[in-house]
Amino acid sequence: MSTESQMARRTIPDRLDTRLGRWIRSWEALLLLVFVLIFFGNSLASPYFLDPWNLSDATFNFTEKGIIALAMGFLIIAGEIDLSVAAIIALASTAMGAAAQAGVGPAGLCAIGLLVGLLCGAFNGILITRVGLPSIVATIGTMSLFRGIAYVVLGDGVYKGYPPGFAYFGQGYVWWVFSFEFAAFLLLAIGAHVLLHRTVFGRAIFAIGNNSFAARFSGIRVERVKFLLFLMTGLASGIAAIMLTSRLGSTRPSIAFGWELEVVTMVVLGGVSILGGSGRIAGIVIAAFVMGLVTFGLGLLNVPGIVMSIFIGLMLIAVLALPIVVRRVVNRGAA
Amino acid sequence: MSAKSILAQRETLLVVAILLLLAAITIRFPGFAAPANLANVFNDAAILIILALGQMAVILTRSIDLSVAANLALTGMAVAMVNDASPETPLALAILLSAGLGLALGAINGLLIWKLDIPPIVVTLGTLTIYRGLAFVLSGGQWVNAHEMTPDFLNLPRHVLLGLPILSWIAVAIIGLAVVILGQTKLGRSLYAVGGNPVAAVYAGIDVGRTRFYAFCLSGLLAGISGYLWVARYAVAYVDIAGGFELDVIAACVIGGISIAGGIGSVGGAVLGALFLGIIKNALPVVNVSPFWQMAISGAVIVAAVTINVRSERVKGRLILRPAVAAP
Numbered sequence: 134m135s136t137e138s139q140m141a142r143r144t145i146p147d148r149l150d151t152r153l154g155r156w157i158r159s160w161e162a163l164l165l166l167v168f169v170l171i172f173f174g175n176s177l178a179s180p181y182f183l184d185p186w187n188l189s190d191a192t193f194n195f196t197e198k199g200i201i202a203l204a205m206g207f208l209i210i211a212g213e214i215d216l217s218v219a220a221i222i223a224l225a226s227t228a229m230g231a232a233a234q235a236g237v238g239p240a241g242l243c244a245i246g247l248l249v250g251l252l253c254g255a256f257n258g259i260l261i262t263r264v265g266l267p268s269i270v271a272t273i274g275t276m277s278l279f280r281g282i283a284y285v286v287l288g289d290g291v292y293k294g295y296p297p298g299f300a301y302f303g304q305g306y307v308w309w310v311f312s313f314e315f316a317a318f319l320l321l322a323i324g325a326h327v328l329l330h331r332t333v334f335g336r337a338i339f340a341i342g343n344n345s346f347a348a349r350f351s352g353i354r355v356e357r358v359k360f361l362l363f364l365m366t367g368l369a370s371g372i373a374a375i376m377l378t379s380r381l382g383s384t385r386p387s388i389a390f391g392w393e394l395e396v397v398t399m400v401v402l403g404g405v406s407i408l409g410g411s412g413r414i415a416g417i418v419i420a421a422f423v424m425g426l427v428t429f430g431l432g433l434l435n436v437p438g439i440v441m442s443i444f445i446g447l448m449l450i451a452v453l454a455l456p457i458v459v460r461r462v463v464n465r466g467a468a
Numbered sequence: 469m470s471a472k473s474i475l476a477q478r479e480t481l482l483v484v485a486i487l488l489l490l491a492a493i494t495i496r497f498p499g500f501a502a503p504a505n506l507a508n509v510f511n512d513a514a515i516l517i518i519l520a521l522g523q524m525a526v527i528l529t530r531s532i533d534l535s536v537a538a539n540l541a542l543t544g545m546a547v548a549m550v551n552d553a554s555p556e557t558p559l560a561l562a563i564l565l566s567a568g569l570g571l572a573l574g575a576i577n578g579l580l581i582w583k584l585d586i587p588p589i590v591v592t593l594g595t596l597t598i599y600r601g602l603a604f605v606l607s608g609g610q611w612v613n614a615h616e617m618t619p620d621f622l623n624l625p626r627h628v629l630l631g632l633p634i635l636s637w638i639a640v641a642i643i644g645l646a647v648v649i650l651g652q653t654k655l656g657r658s659l660y661a662v663g664g665n666p667v668a669a670v671y672a673g674i675d676v677g678r679t680r681f682y683a684f685c686l687s688g689l690l691a692g693i694s695g696y697l698w699v700a701r702y703a704v705a706y707v708d709i710a711g712g713f714e715l716d717v718i719a720a721c722v723i724g725g726i727s728i729a730g731g732i733g734s735v736g737g738a739v740l741g742a743l744f745l746g747i748i749k750n751a752l753p754v755v756n757v758s759p760f761w762q763m764a765i766s767g768a769v770i771v772a773a774v775t776i777n778v779r780s781e782r783v784k785g786r787l788i789l790r791p792a793v794a795a796p
Contacts, residue, residue, distance in 0.1 A: 274770035281764025288760045443601030450594040
């Protein structure tokens with residue numbers, strides 16, 4: 134153990150070494166354990182928790198954010214980040230609101246939401262892959278820009294009066310207690326899993342995140358892949374915008390304010406390295422469930438939302454700090 | 469030397485941009501460029517300048533502090549509640565409390581980053597929600613209103629001294645200190661060295677983690693002082709004060725030419741960046757543009773500013789690889 138840690142200190146750390154690989158595998162197990170504990174804790178703490186319809190309601194807490202988190206996971210694994218996702222929701226929702234005002238039907242509204250998401254993603258992608266801006270700064274800028282445009286259009290106003298058929302995407306149920314949002318989240322998660330872990334494209338993303346120079350030399354079109362990832366994140370934000378707008382039935386420019394941080398928290402909690410190069414979709418999905426359950430359970434106990442955010446913040450730091458502390462204690466014991 | 473001339477260019481560029489902006493506003497509204505009004509604009513930008521200088525120290529070390537606004541809200545709330553609960557507390561003690569609390573919160577960030585090696589963006593993302601949440605727990609969601617705070621407490625930043633309010637003088641003093649610390653001290657040089665090349669900094673005998681820790685302490689300290697200044701200036705304390713202000717602070721730095729990749733930036737740049745945002749904020753209502761434009765404009769300005777910065781920072785050597793990638 135001690136020689137291994139000395140070796141690790143001397144060599145250039147490779148994020149995909151087997152020790153870390155094992156650690157990541159157990160990461161999902163740890164998260165799952167946390168999930169089960171919270172589930173049992175909640176069912177003991179509140180008699181209203183174990184009701185299928187209440188649990189179904191709880192899924193609305195995280196499905197929209199979770200869908201963005203899936204795409205954000207790809208981006209963070211590739212070593213980039215997109216802080217403008219919530220602003221894209223605001224802009225897409227505003228565009229849909231304006232279109233609904235003009236009498237566009239549900240299908241048209243969805244198309245507009247997806248299109249605005251794609252356009253915003255493309256704009257981010259161009260700034261980062263063509264102009265060469267660091268993604269964190271570029272997307273802080275576009276975050277103000279996109280939401281700023283929503284404010285310019287709407288001011289302190291509000292768009293209401295969406296067509297009745299549009300409500301399905303945020304309020305409809307596919308079967309029994311399974312909402313359209315939840316079903317869409319699960320399907321997209323399976324799709325994301327296959328794309329990331331079973332395809333050449335997915336391997337390319339890990340390669341870029343670990344060493345983009347090496348990836349370039351091995352023939353991966355780094356810029357193009359990154360551009361596609363920003364498009365994907367934009368599209369995911371567009372999907373979330375459709376669901377959220379449909380669920381709320383109204384649009385204000387402050388819609389989804391602060392969601393970017395919750396989405397990043399979800400991804401990091403899911404075991405994706407913020408430095409890029411490692412992570413799994415399963416982890417992100419479990420993290421989405423964990424965050425949703427925590428918020429829902431605390432809500433049943435009448436804990437205010439902002440206090441829940443303390444738990445989320447502590448969880449984010451604790452979940453990253455614990456393995457480091459444990460490893461250090463173990464190493465000290467072995468030495 | 470060449471890096472220095474680029475820096476000089478960038479600041480000149482920013483000064484020219486600010487002058488053009490002022491000229492454009494003055495055409496629409498001649499009173500804007502009057503010295504008294506400009507002093508007002510400076511005073512309005514004072515807190516942004518103070519926070520941008522703290523953020524700059526952090527960004528120089530290749531880190532980022534997203535928790536400054538939450539730190540400001542928590543320290544502001546704490547100091548307002550102390551003043552409300554025991555008005556007889558000396559003002560100096562209250563200010564010391566806000567500075568100390570801010571420093572402690574910054575040190576927590578710094579320790580997590582230094583001792584546990586967690587990336588700064590994640591740590592401060594976490595403490596951002598924790599600190600603001602604590603402001604809620606502390607206050608129970610209640611507001612501290614103007615009539616609950618003592619006049620002395622509220623009036624200090626407004627007190628005019630030699631033609632400028634004390635708030636402006638505090639900003640001037642902190643700018644002066646920042647120039648000295650960054651340019652003349654070992655700590656200042658270490659900040660640049662750590663961000664410029666962390667590996668080389670280690671070989672030069674600089675403790676990278678410790679230097680980052682100091683940067684976060686500095687940022688926290690300034691956020692704490694700003695907490696008191698904000699609450700006193702706006703005469704109210706509630707959980708959501710300065711919500712999202714951390715992005716304005718980072719924007720000021722970015723506009724001022726402080727490289728997010730670390731190691732590049734100057735006090736003058738940070739101050740000018742903050743002033744640029746401050747002027748836009750002040751000018752919009754004056755020239756009859758809806759304040760709702762402000763967010764979109766500052767977003768566009770950030771994107772434009774980073775684009776200009778990146779163009780001038782680009783390392784020529786890397787271009788060798790470009791054609792291979794660009795080929796279809």
